[in-house]
Amino acid sequence: MSGTDDLVTYEMRGDVALLGLNRPEKRNAISDRFVEAIHDAVTRASSEAKAGVIHGHGTHFCAGLDLSEHSEKPLFEAVKGSRRWHAVFDAIERGTIPFVSAISGAAVGGGFELAAATAIRVAETNAFFALPEGQRGIFVGGGGSVRIARLIGPARMGDMMLTGRVLDAVTMEAWGGVSYVVETGEAVDRAVELADRMAGNAEFTNYAILNALPRIADMSSEDGLFTESMVASLATMTPEAKQRLKDFLEKRAAKVEAPGG
Incomplete structure (x- = not known):
């Protein structure tokens, strides 16, 4: 198309x-x-x-x-x-x-x-x-x-x-x-x-990476850290994050491995 x-x-x-x-x-x-x-x-x-x-x-x-x-x-x-x-x-x-x-x-x-x-x-x-x-x-x-x-x-x-x-x-x-x-x-x-x-990432996390990171870069360090706390808290509240964290804790999701491991 x-x-x-x-x-x-x-x-x-x-x-x-x-x-x-x-x-x-x-x-x-x-x-x-x-x-x-x-x-x-x-x-x-x-x-x-x-x-x-x-x-x-x-x-x-x-x-x-x-x-x-x-x-x-x-x-x-x-x-x-x-x-x-x-x-x-x-x-x-x-x-x-x-x-x-x-x-x-x-x-x-x-x-x-x-x-x-x-x-x-x-x-x-x-x-x-x-x-x-x-x-x-x-x-x-x-x-x-x-x-x-x-x-x-x-x-x-x-x-x-x-x-x-x-x-x-x-x-x-x-x-x-x-x-x-x-x-x-x-x-x-x-x-x-x-x-x-x-x-394959969580939709909200992708959105936050695209939209929060560049804005935080424009802020003072204190404003950036405050914004980070707000975005991080919002991310963990989404149903998708709750399910993904549960999958990891219950060993249904892979751990991070060293390169080539």
Whole structure:
């Protein structure tokens, strides 16, 4: 099945929704229509799935903003367009289900911003990351100054923007912008595996992780600790948590084991 204007394909694998960016002839560059297609697919996934994966059709994840469209926008239209990106990407970052991005090829500019909105980023060894806004005479507008800067730090983000530096997947993992690096052709399968694992979590806990953690990061330590106590108490009161804890205490749930154990 497909999303708006076939710009985003949609597929269910069990409890996981796969959203495929489907503009390969443009390296999946994002236009305003594309943003709305992403919104429609994310909204649908949030109502039908327990986790989601965002990937790119063709050889690239997403080469960023469609500059041919952006260059013709009046000032206020550009502001409104950026704010729309913020709203759509926020529904990915702080929505009701977690998303994983499966990255191959380019994750450039707005493509990196989209990936940064997902909870986990899986990159193939052929993936590369860049923020060429300095060379284009523009500035990030899809939330990168917040999301990417928090992942890799503002100094490293500034380096990328000022110099046009292009990073490979392994370096980006070391910088904190990528969660997992896999061989070429394996990102989608690995992302689905991770999403399926997250889909098995308690629904309220997933929601709290997506929505409480980033807000706590914005708070003072005392406010954050207070909020943590409230969220932790609410989580243990849900019927699902009570059943899961009972299953563990009665040895129907597996213990945490050491890696490789």
